[in-house]
Amino acid sequence: MGQDSPSEKTMATKCRRSSTSFTEEQLKILVQAFSQNPYPGYTAKQRLAVEINTEESRIQIWFQNRRARHGFLKRTEKNLDPSKDHASPKEKIQDGRDRRCRTSYTSSQLQTLKNAFTENPYHGVDSREQLAEEIGVPESSVQIWFQNRRSRLRIQRKRGLEEALDQRQNQG
Known part of the structure; x- marks a missing residue:
């Protein structure tokens, strides 16, 4: 990248x-x-x-x-x-x-979000609004979903690198 x-x-x-x-x-x-x-x-x-x-x-x-x-x-x-x-x-x-209610997504909403994330993890406000309208949730919820998904992806990548380093150290 x-x-x-x-x-x-x-x-x-x-x-x-x-x-x-x-x-x-x-x-x-x-x-x-x-x-x-x-x-x-x-x-x-x-x-x-x-x-x-x-x-x-x-x-x-x-x-x-x-x-x-x-x-x-x-x-x-x-x-x-x-x-x-x-x-x-x-x-x-x-x-x-006084917090915002947690958003629950249906499996079809999640699939739409995952597909959009695969295409581009950094959507602009226009495409987020379009996605939100398509799946029937507020744009702010779509924005939060993308932020959380990018964060989870970074954590997964970091863990994968750490595990790979651990395996190399254990082998050598």
Whole structure:
């Protein structure tokens, strides 16, 4: 698996989701929600999405980006004044009652996802949306499935390499 050709890079760039521009009013609502809870659960993000008329996935990304910027500022403050006590992100995360439901796939849905993964493990948003519509699940679930499958593949490859090295050492 070598480097991507220029045409493959262009294809990946074309499939990239466009950035979201929020209005002043939407930002005001998001900032207020963030100040109350920087780690909202799935249902809270859904309510916000309905309130500001956008997708839950856009809300999720906004919170991730905001936490990244906010976390950097907190680390800077902490380094300047070690006496300040900041709660860790894990302490702020709720106890799991507000999580997204686990997606169960039928065997035909799984077969469609596996076939698509075999063709290309890095699908752009357009093809993920098409796949999601085809199998009847949200695009975000398809995205998570692909992330998890790529992760599992990396782990399997790593284990295979380790086992091969162990066999060589045992033989020699």
